[in-house]
Amino acid sequence: MNTENATDFLTIGGQEFDSRLLIGTGKYPADDLIPEIVAASGSRIITVALRRVDFAATTDNVMQHIPDGMQLLPNTSGARNAEEAVRIARLARAIGCGNWVKIEVIPDYKYLLPDGHETVRATEILVEEGFVVLPYINADPVVARRLENAGAAAVMPLGAPIGSNRGLTTREMLQIIIDDIEVPVVVDAGIGKPSQACEAMQMGADACLVNTAIASAANPVTMAGAFAAAIRAGRLAWLAGPGVVRAVAAASSPLTGFLYEQE
Amino acid sequence: MGFYECYAVYRDGALCRRVESTTDADVRRVLSKRTLTLEDFLCLLSPVAGLHLEQMAQQAHALTVSQFGRTMVLFTPLYLSNFCTNSCLYCGFNQTNRIVRRQLTVAEVDVEAQAIADTGLKHILILTGDAPAVAGVDYIEGCCKVLNRYFSAIGMEIYALSQADYRRLIDVGVDSLTIYQETYNEALYRRLHPKGPKRDYRFRMDRPERACRAGMRSVNVGALLGLDDWRRDIFFAGLHAQYLLDRYPETEIGISLPRMRPHVGGFQPGWIVEDRHIVQAMTALRLFMPRVGITISTRESARFRDRLLPLGVTRMSAGSCTAVGGRTDEGENPGQFEISDERSVPEMAAMLRRSGWQPVFKDWQALGGTVGGARG
Secondary structure: OOOOHHHOOEEEOOEEEOOOEEEOOOOOOOHHHHHHHHHHHOOOEEEEEHHHOOOOOOOOOHHHHOOOOOEEEEEOOOOOOHHHHHHHHHHHHHOOOOOEEEEOOOOEOOOOEOOHHHHHHHHHHHHHOOOEEEEEEOOOHHHHHHHHHHOOOOEEEEOOOOOOOOOOOOHHHHHHHHHHOOOOEEEEOOOOOHHHHHHHHHOOOOEEEEOHHHHOOOOHHHHHHHHHHHHHHHHHHHHHOOOOOOOOOOOOOOOOHHHHOOO | OOHHHHHHHHOOOHHHHHHHOOOHHHHHHHHOOOOOOHHHHHHHOOOHHHHHHHHHHHHHHHHHHHHHOOEEEEEEEEEEEOOOOOOOOOOOOOOOOOOOOOEOOHHHHHHHHHHHHOOOOOEEEEEEOOOOOOOOHHHHHHHHHHHOOOOOEEEEEOOOOOHHHHHHHHOOOEEEEEOOOEOOOHHHHHHHOOOOHHHOHHHHHHHHHHHHHHOOOEEEEEEOEOOOOHHHHHHHHHHHHHHHHHHOOOOEEEEEOOEOOOOOOOOOOOOOOOHHHHHHHHHHHHHHOOOOEEEEOOOOOHHHHHHHHHHOOOEEEOOOOOOOOOOOOOOOOOOOOOOOOOOOHHHHHHHHHHOOOEEEOOOOOOOOOOOOOOOO
16 A cells, blocks of 8 residues: 555556546637646546547647647547547547547437447447557446456546536446446546546545536636645545444444353 | 428417417416427416516526627628519518519629638628529539538528438538428418418428438527417427427537518518517526527617627627628619618627627638538
């Protein structure tokens, strides 16, 4: 067990990162906030929707605001099935966005829920093609296991529906995934407050991806710092090993005390 | 069961009576709920709910920011042809109007596309009148092949097509369809559309679903506000959107709030739709359907559009021109209707940035060719 932040790295796809907060790019009032948010969050991994990237870059472009040295995590936002996700991933790699990809296959525009079956299919194809694949999934332990078996570099279960800021409503299933899955578990979507990110880390999650909660804050930069602190605190608490929580006071032993009674 | 049958359940007068009998307590109860039913939506369209506009606006704003961020997708219309065989009383392209009829050649489309692409826009909306003999699917297909070189997303707002023809155009890069029912009042619809193919109310009503089945990525419905009682038409447009959302979850469903504008022909709208009505309609739609796309066009004034930004809008047109060849032609050519917000793309982008909104020029990447999606 290690309590030194300096050596407690998040390892994904063979790379080590000294931050466990992943951030997004899609919802800020202006892209030029991105460098400040990166700085305040200390984040090392940033996701960007390929659908938003203008390759011709005739106008202001999200890519030019991402600081050097960040691990780019292109996502397949807009894909409705495995084939579309695979095409988007290939396109991202072809234009120089690297070989990491966050798979989002969302056939449900109403709730933005991911399709586990299609996500597994896309993961199998892209792992085969040499991508570092981080799939976004419902908090479904069976799908998480299939993805791990298919070679996913991490799994990204949702805490609550995207953009809902409702926190860890999938808590029980998240805990099973955290307990059973070997690859890093990144809680993605639904986290609305730093305290919720902290809780996910205390549960043993390896990292959190936070976009809406930072982007929709009145002050996104300050909120990015708050999430970074909460995630560090939660991680430290998990490393420290929290004490056992008891439902009842433990002062006496009404059921077994008789064993020690003198006759 | 198609949408017409779903619509028929609600079309009689009982609906309007329910709107009138909504109480203040009903509205308060709805505003405290997490998810809204169709009846709740109707409640928010009531005159009584109009007294709760600020709270509706606050809630609509919060939902929109959490779902879409502080972003606004920009697009611009490109009118390809104003030939028309219809006689829609409220439209400048009405076949009986004496206007110069014009259709862009494919070479002219290239020139206009270049001019628009120079502004940085990546989303284009192509429009035509209803004259398939002149501007047929072959012609539109040819135009799309040119537009693909300049734009990452092509939307169309043209005459009603068959499902097979929607599929054909999807295959050349069209990813969204906008088709308004104009009014959901069937009797009024017949009066407003005395001649031409558009007269077929049910055929038109069925088109959004046909486009979903053909695999269209995004489908937008709406009513032209001012033709009938706006509460009624917005209710049915919302019902239409919900019908599609429930049955075609993989399709991005959007709704537009076009309001009558002056145009050649001098038709006067039957109903006055005030700014506060547009606000009520928009916020009610957002609270009812948190994920639905909402479009506001340059039919609305610059001042009003600026104020609508935080209330639920996700897409706005910019640098618009409703005349065929209007961006490159020398002479004056009347458009389909008069534009109210005449700001250029850079002006719109600057306004959005000043207001704390990110102008989004590109929100889709054409993947080239068909990738699943079609059904039925």
